[in-house]
Amino acid sequence: MKNRERSCELVILQTSDIHGNLMPISYGNNQEVEYGLAKLALPLKEEMKQADNSFLIDNGDLIQGTPLTYHHARHQPNEQNPMVKILNYLKYDAAVIGNHEFNYGQDLLEKAVSESNFPWLSANILESGTNQPAFGRPFMIKEFDNGLRVALLGLTTHYIPNWENPNHIKGLEFPDAYSTAKEWVKYLQQNEQFDLLIVSYHGGIECEPETGEPAETLTGENQGYRICTEIEGIDVLLTGHQHRKLVCELNGVTVVQPGFNAQSFGKIQVSFEFSYGKWQVKDKSAAIIEVNEAKAEQAILELAKSYEIQSQKWLDQPIGTIVGDMSVRSAFDIRMEDNPLIEFINKVQMDAAGADISATALFHNESPGFPAEVTMRDIVSNYIYPNTLKVIRITGADLKAALEKSALYFDVKDGELIVNPSFEKPKPQHYNYDMWEGIQYTLDISRPAGERVTELNYKDEPVKSDASYDVVMNNYRAGGGGNYPMFKGKPVLREIQRDMTEILADYFKKHGIIHATCNHNWRVIH
Structure with missing residues (x-):
């Protein structure tokens, strides 16, 4: 452990449900809007700059949702995915596969995964007939210079077969997200060394956090409440899919859902003390950071320029x-x-x-x-x-x-x-x-x-x-x-x-x- 540190802080930053909103415009009329990854970038980078240790995660539904991503999928499939290009530039540590990642078929998704400088995680999207994750891996562990080790488990709502074109998910299985979480949390606890466990789940909170009463029909589409209240050992649950802005504590688990369309991002601060030979969690807090009137980052606008020009020609x-x-x-x-x-x-x-x-x-x-x-x-x-x-x-x-x-x-x-x-x-x-x-x-x-x-x-x-x-x-x-x-x-x-x-x-x-x-x-x- 460098410099004999006795305490440290980790900042976890989460985006989710960006849905292709890279440029800060509404494509219906090309008017500027107060959202989009180009505008989210500078506040994100400022948070990372101020943090001693940071972990930047996208929680899914990234590559679909705007005319820019549609045009790329249908007319520029051989070029690098524009959303992946920007996440690479921002130095994301990981991404989780969302349900809308399948909307353009597996070939485009596999290409996006292969172009990424970060791992894509989803423990419960498997190749049929095997126990093997179809994309990337189930989890990752990031070790920081001071020896702090943070485990990240990725999960996706298993309800995808209820929505998706069967041709787009051929050869895949989607086991229950809750059961998969329980299995992998146990595996990590028994086989890996880590100081903090984050579960990043592209799914939502099915019950009201304050009362536990169902907030929707309990179909299994969203299982965040059950994951928190029935699985011990999780420190942070990153959620999405419902497009909510949510910060709460459930059974000692810090839960965040940061909205959608790159309007805001989640920030979780975790402070640690070093005792008994390892880093121990001392405190956790969470907030949602709004874009507000942030300026679009020029470097991102330049990286997206060729995609945007071609999309606008097509749209007109x-x-x-x-x-x-x-x-x-x-x-x-x-x-x-x-x-x-x-x-x-x-x-x-x-x-x-x-x-x-x-x-x-x-x-x-x-x-x-x-x-x-x-x-x-x-x-x-x-x-x-x-x-x-x-x-x-x-x-x-x-x-x-x-x-x-x-x-x-x-x-x-x-x-x-x-x-x-x-x-x-x-x-x-x-x-x-x-x-x-x-x-x-x-x-x-x-x-x-x-x-x-x-x-x-x-x-x-x-x-x-x-x-x-x-x-x-x-x-x-x-x-x-x-x-x-x-x-x-x-x-x-x-x-x-x-x-x-x-x-x-x-x-x-x-x-x-x-x-x-x-x-x-x-x-x-x-």
């Missing part, structure tokens, strides 16, 4: 014209009754898939809709996920159950219709409210949950519970994603293995002029 490609109105003035109103934008997206899905019933969503409340002159920028501003399409065969009972699930999006307060708080907290889930074309239906929110579908017709005839219906929807929903179990395991009649952004763009290019129409086949009342 004109692809079609709309006659009429497909704009979004109120996301809430769009979800209240049939409208030209949602009807158009559903019709494109039906055209691509050869189906006459379709479901889609307005994925986020910042969707601007389509202007009169449409470019690729407008496509990716509205359809923000790299979804493909599936046609599945369901029963009338399944269809009604799905509509009842969507009807839970609304609630009534003081006689007024509002968004059910469970769709906004702990994580916004507006993308889990579907709107349908090819059927006629009414949702009456004044009625009890489960009894809100008061009209449901197909071709002007009531939908029959035991009859079969072929419907098109995105691959996420077709696999039951968003807690739609009625779709899980249903017969898949067709798969359209092209991103919806490409399908929409091709539809515009083929037809040139699109007329905004609305047949008012559905409505929400209360």
Whole structure:
């Protein structure tokens, strides 16, 4: 131990759910925003500069989420991944694989891992039929100059098969994250020497930290609370996936979740004293550091410049014209009754898939809709996920159950219709409210949950519970994603293995002029 130190401090810095937000701009209008890794960089570097010992970790969902990362994946796949390039520059120590890392397929993920100057960790993503991690390794130990040894175990929500395109996870297994954590914590305790144990888990906290009451349906998607309260020996749990900003202590474990889109990062300070021949934890504290009005780091802007120029050229490609109105003035109103934008997206899905019933969503409340002159920028501003399409065969009972699930999006307060708080907290889930074309239906929110579908017709005839219906929807929903179990395991009649952004763009290019129409086949009342 150098200089006979009797005390030291470690600063753990965590980013999570950056989702491709490298540049500090909104691609919908190119206006500057107060987030993005280029802006997060200087505060991060300042924290590392001030720290005697630092450990910089990304907690997953890094390489997908913006037009820049989409354009790279589809049009520049042979170039170094732009997100990895910046993490290399910032000298990250490790990264954990998130669920969205698979959105562009394993080839792109494997290439990103191979280009990294840091290890990617995930103890519970395995090659099928083996116990071998498919990417990187389960854990790492970082030893500092003063002999301090810090173990880091990486975990990923095992719920990925419920969402992801099966072709993107072929040959992989996703064992339970909690069970894997328990197994590896025991292994580390018995076989490795370390002074602090960090678990970096791309998953969230499923229960309220203060009360232990479930904060969501306990599907196993998020297990952070259980990991903290049922596994002894963990000092720090880094979480993500839910896009929350959270700092708390659970069973002596310091827990942090630092938000999303590179708006902020987590900082955990751990002080140690050297006694009985090893470093002992004396104190821990945690905080979330906001970007606020930080300047973008020029070096990062330069490193990203070529990617950005090509992305902007692609985004500005004109692809079609709309006659009429497909704009979004109120996301809430769009979800209240049939409208030209949602009807158009559903019709494109039906055209691509050869189906006459379709479901889609307005994925986020910042969707601007389509202007009169449409470019690729407008496509990716509205359809923000790299979804493909599936046609599945369901029963009338399944269809009604799905509509009842969507009807839970609304609630009534003081006689007024509002968004059910469970769709906004702990994580916004507006993308889990579907709107349908090819059927006629009414949702009456004044009625009890489960009894809100008061009209449901197909071709002007009531939908029959035991009859079969072929419907098109995105691959996420077709696999039951968003807690739609009625779709899980249903017969898949067709798969359209092209991103919806490409399908929409091709539809515009083929037809040139699109007329905004609305047949008012559905409505929400209360």
